[in-house]
Amino acid sequence: MNPERLDERFFSQDAVTVARLLLGKTLVRVFPDGSVGRYRITETEAYLGEADKACHASKGRTPRTEVMYHKAGKIYVYLIYGMYWMLNFVTGPEGSPQAVLIRGLDDLRGSGKVGRLLSVDKNFYGEELQNSPRMWVEDAPELSDFETAARVGIDYAGEEWKNKPWRFIALR
DNA sequence: CCAGTGATCAGG
DNA sequence: CTGATCACTGGA
Numbered sequence: 001m002n003p004e005r006l007d008e009r010f011f012s013q014d015a016v017t018v019a020r021l022l023l024g025k026t027l028v029r030v031f032p033d034g035s036v037g038r039y040r041i042t043e044t045e046a047y048l049g050e051a052d053k054a055c056h057a058s059k060g061r062t063p064r065t066e067v068m069y070h071k072a073g074k075i076y077v078y079l080i081y082g083m084y085w086m087l088n089f090v091t092g093p094e095g096s097p098q099a100v101l102i103r104g105l106d107d108l109r110g111s112g113k114v115g116r117l118l119s120v121d122k123n124f125y126g127e128e129l130q131n132s133p134r135m136w137v138e139d140a141p142e143l144s145d146f147e148t149a150a151r152v153g154i155d156y157a158g159e160e161w162k163n164k165p166w167r168f169i170a171l172r
Numbered sequence: 173c174c175a176g177t178g179a180t181c182a183g184g
Numbered sequence: 185c186t187g188a189t190c191a192c193t194g195g196a
Contacts, residue, residue, distance in 0.1 A: 045191065054191075064180065082177030084192050101191055112192045122179095153191055 003138035007130040010139075011072035011091050015046035015098035016166055018091040023170045024143030027105060029118050030134045037118070041137075043104025045151045046166040047088075049097055054157035054164075057097030067126050068097035075127045075135065077120055084112030085120045089129060089137075103152075103167070145171045 003026065011018055022041050029037045047055035056078075057065045067076050068090055076088040076099050092098035103111045105118075114120075118135070129136050148165035155162060 047191075056191080059181080062181070078191085079177095079179055080190055081192050082179070082190090084177095086191055088191080099191095103191085110193070151191070156190090 003140065005130065006073075006137045006139055008071055008073045011089060011129070012093060013091065015048045015091040015100050018089070019044040019046035019100045019166065019168050020146070021142065022089075022100060022102075022137070023146050023168055025140050026138040027102070027118075028136050028138060031119060039105035039117075040140075040170075041102060041105060042107075042170040043102075043109060044168045045101040045103055046091075046168075047099050047101065048166070049092070052157075052164075053161040054151060054154040055097065055099070061097075065097060068099050069095055070126070073129045075124045075129065075132075077115075077122060077124045079122070080112075085115035085122075086111050087115050087118065087120050087124075104169070143170055147171060 022044050025041050027039045027041055049055060050057050052058055057068050061069060064078055067074050071094045072091050074090040076090055077085055080086055087102045088099040090099050101111055102114050105114055108117060147169050149167040150163050151167050
């Protein structure tokens with residue numbers, strides 16, 4: 001049986017659950033030249049809705065955060081520091097703005113490096129992983145060997161939110 | 173430690 | 185329009 005492409009059912013779970021379950025799953029990218037890259041997801045972070053001060057949606061619905069209010073399984077990308085494209089997947093029920101940031105693939109760590117490796121840019125904004133011809137996620141056995149940590153780069157979020165253990169790191 | 177680099181958003 | 189801010193990285 002071929003690996004199943006993960007769809008809206010999978011991504012509709014809450015962001016913390018999806019961030020954990022994505023560890024070990026296979027991210028597939030078909031590049032413009034037709035070459036195919038397959039990567040094991042090794043680090044993720046969860047951003048859990050308007051209440052989460054670290055989540056972009058804590059500032060409400062704007063053109064940038066709009067896609068997080070859409071149905072799960074869409075791609076949320078944005079440019080940070082004028083140089084780095086962050087790759088996120090929308091999760092949770094429709095209307096509940098949640099997302100999971102992809103921070104590591106195989107041995108590569110760092111969300112900025114992930115965007116560079118995959119040649120992500122604003123054209124991916126809103127694309128659906130269940131339909132896209134150039135990016136999707138395939139199922140793989142659940143990975144139990146991982147650790148959690150606080151999320152990176154969100155000191156502005158305040159004590160309650162910045163210490164949530166919503167960063168998931170695959171071991172081995 | 174800190175500079176680079178430009179979209180985004182709130183405020184006039 | 186202005187200006188602060190930023191889910192980062194790489195090099196002193």
